[in-house]
Amino acid sequence: MAHAPVAARPRVGVVKFASCDGCQLTLLDLEDELLSVVEHFDIVDFPEATSARSAGPYDVLFVEGSVSEPAHLERIVELRRRTRFLVTIGACATAGGIQALRNWGDHDAFRLGVYAHPEWIASLARSTPVSEHVTVDAELRGCPIDPGQLVELLTALTTGRRPQLRDEAVCMECKRSGVVCVMVSKGIPCLGQVTQTGCGAICPRFGRGCYGCFGPREQANAAGLTRHLQMAGDRPREEIGRLFAGFTAYSEPFRSMVTELGGARTGRGTTTTTAAEPAPRGGKA
Amino acid sequence: MVISASRSPRGSRPAIEGPGFLARADLQVLFDLLREDGRRLIGPTVSDGSIIYDDITSVDQLPRGWGDEQSPGRYRLRRRGDERLFGYVVGPTAWKKWTFPALIPLTRSTHDGHKVSFEPEQATAPKLAFLGARACELAALGVQDRVLIGTEFIDPDYMVRRANVFVVAVQCTTSASTCFCTSMGTGPEVTEGFDLSLTELDAGFLVDAGTPAGRAVLERLPLRAATAAEQYGVAATVAAVRARIGDPVPTDGLHDRLLAQLDHPRWAQVAERCITCGNCTLACPTCFCTTLTQTTDLSGETALASRSWDSCFSPGFAKVAGGSFRARPRDRYRQWLTHKFATWWDQFGTSGCVGCGRCITWCPVGIDVRDELNAIAPPVPLSPESRLVEPVAATPNEFVTARVVNTKAETADTTTLTLTGVDPAFSHGSTGQFAMVALPGFPPLPISISRFLTDGIELTIRGAGPATKAMCALQVGDQVGLRGPLGNNWPLDRAVGRDLVIVTGGIGLAPLRPVLHAIVADRRRFGDVKLFYGARTPADLIYRDELERWGKRDGIDVSLTVDRAGPDWSGRVGIVTHLFDQAVWDGSNMIAFVCGPERMMQAASTTLAGRGVSASRIHVTLERHMECGIGLCGHCQMGKYFVCRDGPVFSIAQLGDTFGREGI
Incomplete structure (x- = not known):
């Protein structure tokens, strides 16, 4: 983590791997701060915003997306070499994304099932977070990332302080803002307890359970939550497994829960290869 | 109107x-x-x-x-x-x-x-x-x-x-x-x-x-x-x-009961259920912990420090550069519960809990703080009562009398007297306590109470000197003078939910016999209970009928050994600490009560420590010269303690390096 400003006017790049671009757009959506951001940062590479290109070096590089294609493997290492402070943004880059659900399935069967010309598709068997390949200096979690956390990171970078990205449960945000617990008052299963905060508890605010897009928090007791949902909620294993099988399914300990309980839906004609029990709802041809 | x-x-x-x-x-x-x-x-x-x-x-x-x-x-x-x-x-x-x-601005800089x-x-x-x-x-x-x-x-x-x-x-x-x-x-x-x-x-x-x-x-x-x-x-x-x-959490003595259980296994068990989400603390109407957050503008010229609700359950709450002081979820649950119900008293002169039940209802996984308290620091006193009664004839010049209704020769030199007509205080005494027993003309002697009956007590006495020999010679109908019950007790409440090991030899079984009676009366509240007992010869084993019954009927794992065997002995030969040392047992959830000569207790505690039983979970009972039984005569001083008043039961942690030291 930076303890002094990264640079006087840091050279910033924004790049993407396998992702939907929504997290990058969060940067453009900072309408109130945008002019000030451009004033304090030299944005040298940002395909969503400008046609200018740079090969680096970067003082700060925002990396969106998961490592999903063979070409990504070399590219991420090369970008890391040209970057002082590398920030992964979003569930794809930090956890492998929703596309990491294929990690439980049969990669070749997916390609055959989905694409007319599977021979044109160059993809890796597993979708993986950037941190599995190179050192990451900071993470912004979420699908998409939270604009407030993005501003917090940017302002921390210009002052050289530690960004205040809390590692605590979403529940803390619910309680601070007076959102009534959906699990206790409505019996809705909620991953907020095991999920890192930062979203502002947006789903519980609208009466929905958290689905963990910010990924597991430190020491997330996913096994304890699972036991409770099984016993108190009398829910079937696979249903609980599917709770964890979302945007951050491939992050531990969610990953172990998905593997143990099943719940990573597999595509047509594919089979679950690593789950302890095959997902009974998969395989609809 | x-x-x-x-x-x-x-x-x-x-x-x-x-x-x-x-x-x-x-x-x-x-x-x-x-x-x-x-x-x-x-x-x-x-x-x-x-x-x-x-x-x-x-x-x-x-x-x-x-x-x-x-x-x-x-x-x-x-x-x-x-x-x-x-x-x-x-x-x-x-x-x-x-x-x-939940959030207020504090300082602009x-x-x-x-x-x-x-x-x-x-x-x-x-x-x-x-x-x-x-x-x-x-x-x-x-x-x-x-x-x-x-x-x-x-x-x-x-x-x-x-x-x-x-x-x-x-x-x-x-x-x-x-x-x-x-x-x-x-x-x-x-x-x-x-x-x-x-x-x-x-x-x-x-x-x-x-x-x-x-x-x-x-x-x-x-x-x-x-x-x-x-x-x-x-x-x-x-x-x-x-x-x-009703009264779901009896709070009498809760502060001490809870703080005496810092290493209770239940902390780890509840931590498997606890998600450490912090809901209990933020729903709590008294929790006051907060954290500071700094925000700056992009130029770094102006900053705002804000204060928001925080929770001792969050991993970062007790973090310093080297890591967290309460790294494990069990540490954080223990911190919360002991603060609410015990150390809050020390800091603020009040309980931190008001009994509103929010932490129970709003715990997403339904952990009930009342159950945890009652399991970790059980409120129900064991029988005989774990709280000490007021002794009768407390001052050294007074005695009450009791009548011998039965005598039983345990060994050639040891007799158990059954006394009746005793003051009710004796029947309500606690395991490990003693009575000052007197016959006219003889010095009063501290004798462990070896059984509590509804209308009496038993004393097991080895005739070693003139006074004890006179007591052993008492017949049915004879009277004795008593003061007591005196001293403290075996911490049987700490043994609830744990494995218990008892190591003793010879007459040392007498002060532990009420412990075994209490366990047998409420066997399910305890884990494995092992008794290691040794004597010089098979004929020197006391309570032989009961030893057999405890082992065969009452679910106590009884291991006996003798120093010298006769032809009719088919059991172990050797000293009790060897027997104990060689046995297979797991000390991780164990509490130990040991009674015997100090050297034997030292050997036993070394073995116990080697198997992970901490000094605060090893309890011994000490023998010293006692005359008054209430800490006035000075004879039984040991370091900072009077054995009669502060003991005779001590944990090794209490005794520190005075335990087993020659000449103390």
Whole structure:
């Protein structure tokens, strides 16, 4: 983590791997701060915003997306070499994304099932977070990332302080803002307890359970939550497994829960290869 | 006396003695009076499937006809089938939301070249009226008062906010399964900490004032005097609530009981269930921990420090550069529970818990703090009672007498006397205690009580000198003099839920025999119980019938050994500490009671320590020259202790390096 400003006017790049671009757009959506951001940062590479290109070096590089294609493997290492402070943004880059659900399935069967010309598709068997390949200096979690956390990171970078990205449960945000617990008052299963905060508890605010897009928090007791949902909620294993099988399914300990309980839906004609029990709802041809 | 329902100028009405009666239709008058006074009204209202506290202006916003059902991890609204406005119990909101907000700005600072400046945020607070605070919640406000403005350093923001609150309390006429105010001594009766109190009846409310400010408002309400029947009805209703709640967490001695269990295995078990999400602490109306956050602008020139609610359950809460001081979830659960129910007393002279039950209802996985307390620090005294009774004939010149009704020769030199006609204090003595036993002309001697009977005790005496030989020679019908029961006891309450190992030899089994009786009487409360017992020869084993029964019938794992075997002995030969050392057992959840010569106890504790039993879980009973039995004569001094008064049972941790040291 930076303890002094990264640079006087840091050279910033924004790049993407396998992702939907929504997290990058969060940067453009900072309408109130945008002019000030451009004033304090030299944005040298940002395909969503400008046609200018740079090969680096970067003082700060925002990396969106998961490592999903063979070409990504070399590219991420090369970008890391040209970057002082590398920030992964979003569930794809930090956890492998929703596309990491294929990690439980049969990669070749997916390609055959989905694409007319599977021979044109160059993809890796597993979708993986950037941190599995190179050192990451900071993470912004979420699908998409939270604009407030993005501003917090940017302002921390210009002052050289530690960004205040809390590692605590979403529940803390619910309680601070007076959102009534959906699990206790409505019996809705909620991953907020095991999920890192930062979203502002947006789903519980609208009466929905958290689905963990910010990924597991430190020491997330996913096994304890699972036991409770099984016993108190009398829910079937696979249903609980599917709770964890979302945007951050491939992050531990969610990953172990998905593997143990099943719940990573597999595509047509594919089979679950690593789950302890095959997902009974998969395989609809 | 009926007073006109129309509002009249202050002071023009005769004052009402005792509570007044406010008709249901006139409750809005109270709302309007408080609002005219410039106050925002905060009160209960239905929102999002629960009864929360929020800004309200009208009686119509109250949860008319709504009740709630609460259990660990579950809250549901239900229709009551009546028109009650306060027929629910406490919900998810705590009043601290307004007196101690979740987020406040603290300091604005600027950085201009070399110059820095810090500007404290000025505390401001709206004038509020809390409507519907329950007894437990009044207590919670009192607890936060002590914490935040009751000591040398105060929280100015809290002070300003708190001073601007007018509190309208409401008596509880119903309770939830999660309530335990009765145990914590905070309710259900509203007794203090309010300006006005309301008690809801079918037709209206009994209204009473608790402060001059409350009296001033009361006098402007359209009241009539409450009838005796109304007052009696209210008292009976609240008494029924008290009876329904019962006493789920007996708090007698809870502080010490809990702090004595810092290494209880249950901490690890509850941590497997606990998600460490922090909901309990943020729902709690007394939890006051906060954290500072800094935000800056992009230029880095201006910064704002804010304070927000934090939780001791968050991994980062106790973190320093090298890691967290409470790294494991079990550490954090223990921190929370021991703070709430024990160390809060030491810091603030009050419990940190008011028994509102929010931490139970709003725990997403339904951990019930009452169950954890009762499991970790069990409230039920064992039989014989773990609390010590007042001794009789306490001073050294007094004795009570008892009569021998049975004698039993245990070995060639050891006899068990059954005494009856003893003072009832002896029957209520505790395992490990002793009596000073006297015969005229002989020095009184400390003798362990080897059995507690409903109307008597047993003493097992080895005739080693003239006095003990005289005692062993007593016949049925003879009398002896007694003082006691004296000394402390084996900490049997700490053995509940644990494995227990007892290591002893010869007559050393006598003070441990009541421990075995207590375990057999309540066997399921203990884990594995092992007895390692040695004697010089098979003929020197005492309580032989019982040893057989404990092993064969009562689920005690009895291992015997003798130093010298005869032809009829087929068991182990060797000293007891070897037998103990060679046996297969796991010390991870074990507590040990050891009685024997000091060298033997030292060897046993070395073995125990080697298998992971900490010094605080190894208990020994010490022998010293005792004459008075109450710490006055000075004979039995050992380091900082008098063995008779502070012991004779000590943990190795208490004794430190005086234990086993020659010449102490």
